[in-house]
Amino acid sequence: MGHAAYRGAMSEFPFGFSVPDPDGDGKGGGKPGGGQENPFDQLGQMLSQLGQMMSQAGSSSGPVNYDLAKQIAVQKLAGQIGFTAPAESTKAVVDALHLAEMWLDPVTTLPVGATSAKAWTARDWVEHTLPTWQRLCDPVARRMAGAWVEALPAEAKQQAGPLLAMVGQMGGMAFGSQLGNALAQLGSEVLTVTDIGLPLGPDATAALLPANIEEFTKGLERPASEVLVFIAAREAAHQRLFAHVPWLRQRLLGAVEEFAGGIKVDISALEQLATQVDPANPESIEQAMRSGMLEPKTTPEQQAALARLETLLALVEGWVDLVVGEAVTDRLPGAEALRETLRRRRASGGPAEQTFATLVGLELRPRRLRAATNLWRLVTDKHGIDVRDGLWAHPDLMPTAEDLDEPLDFSERLSTSGEDPIAQLERTAGEQPTDPKDSDD
Incomplete structure (x- = not known):
């Protein structure tokens, strides 16, 4: 759980x-x-x-009860959206993705990434993304749950053995309840499986949520078919990156895991908390939990992981924004307005992003989306799509946060050699022992 989540998670199941x-x-x-x-x-x-x-609540073990999370999410979504996508929705999604892939082919060297196209309900989204959520949430929950045990004196740990197991199970249920509610909220809002910028779903599967897209379309004053193709193009572009940039999935998820794994709980705050609560009064415990006393402090290592994540997310979203714009602007009359709507939606962070911040303890939004789009456009105009897309071949070739500040300098560095990016990387690596300052790092 994230910082705020931990304060509220235990209230799902009252003490006593x-x-x-x-x-x-x-x-x-x-x-x-x-x-x-x-x-x-x-x-x-x-x-x-x-x-x-x-x-x-199910037999799920570990710091989060994922059986309960799924159960709660599915129950909450059951009344909102149907359990199966209508056949016509599936056909519309398949057709939209097929058209989007044809339009993307001329504007990127990365080939089609998805081998299957799906129309998902919110329930489908929950089921197919839960394994990735487990990977992201476990480090946080394990850190927070373990802090309680660490704070106990050795004698108390021995005496409370069976009780600790029960408390651990209760904690898993509380976290599971929190996750279930969050997934239900996200599932009712996301437009595609890559909508929050992370590869949450199965490999090579492009998935759109037609019911959510229909709701999203209501305030746009654009034809539903146009919006669907535009959203499909964004999903297809994301899938090309995730399928053909082997290091990208691990870097994105790894940065989230690294941030979560660095959570440290102030043991002295736990000891102080213990003196302020009356075990016979559940309300005093709940009040203490909500006081913010246990909110972890962000470490320098976490700040560095967060900065890397934000930069990489911005580069992914900026690249998607640019190539989708190049693919659809001349074909869809409302493309520019749709691009701006999606930019604002991603950069400002809606309820879905806030939910993720609660779950994992960080805000998942590319704060520098426009800067990244501008950098990719500059590289495309000056060097062409082969060089632009070739930069994804290795993480060391990617623009840094500093490059987003000075995109002209980055573009100029690409001009210093006629070599392709990988050859340039190998040459630079060979020079590093004699002249380390030449390295971008």
């Missing part, structure tokens, strides 16, 4: 469990004749209730 009221009269489960329930019976009922709740 009310005893079931078998009589349904609101007076509790007292014994006949006004006698008080045996406290051990109360404990037994509570544990039985807890066990039942855990069994219903």
